[in-house]
Amino acid sequence: MPRPLELTSPRFSDGETIPIAFTHEGEDKAPPLHWEGVPAGTRSLALVVEDPDAPDPRHPQRTWCHWVLYNIPPGTRDLPEGATPDTMPPGIRQxxxxxxxxxxxxxxxxxxxxxxxYKLYALDTVLPDLGSPTRAQLLAAMRGHILAEADLIGTYEKTHPHVQA
Known part of the structure; x- marks a missing residue:
């Protein structure tokens, strides 16, 4: 039986606090990510990072999107710490x-x-150039093409509530 798609980070485990370096209070850089179990037939991957608890987890009103990546080559297994277009594999679109x-x-x-x-999607297609899609536009373009998905969930609460986005 094939292994399920799994998304991890060497910097925090599922359900744990995201280290401050990867937040607005720290260096505001992307955490390193790793995945295994990409299913056969995957032609590309997509990644969306979102906060469903905005603005207040006791009274959430919207999902806030933090990152949108698509057309990640299917052979890719990692995104480096602090990933930028210069350090990501070629072909990835944001x-x-x-x-x-x-x-x-x-x-x-x-x-x-x-x-x-942190939501990783394995797709049965390479998406057309969507320009700079929003989360909703990417999810709409992926509809009907998702072979598998994996989540990594981190949590965070400000240590200095006066810091604004």
Whole structure:
């Protein structure tokens, strides 16, 4: 039986606190990610990082998107710490996060401890050039093409509540 798609980080385990270096209070760099179990027939991968607890985990009102990547080559198994277009494998395209910019934007919750879902999708297609899609546009383009998905969930609460995004 094939191994299920699994997403991990050497810097935090599923359900654990995301280290401050990967947040707005720290260096605001992307954590290193690793995955295994990419299913046969995968033509590309996509990654979305989102916070379903915005703005307040006691009264969530929206899902805040932190990172959008697509057309990750299927042979790729890692994204390096602090991944940027210069350090990622060729061919990867980025969409827009909810700060209306490309690239990773680290956790910066206004109140309380939020959950951050790193979602990896194995797709049966290479997506067309979507320009700089939002999370919703990417999810719509992937509809009907998802072979498998994996989540890595980290949490974060500001240590200095005065720091703004």
């Amino acid at each position: 969409g827009l996060n909810d700060w209306h910019r490309q690239g990773y934007g680290g956790p910066c919750p206004p109140i309380g401890r939020h959950r951050y879902f």
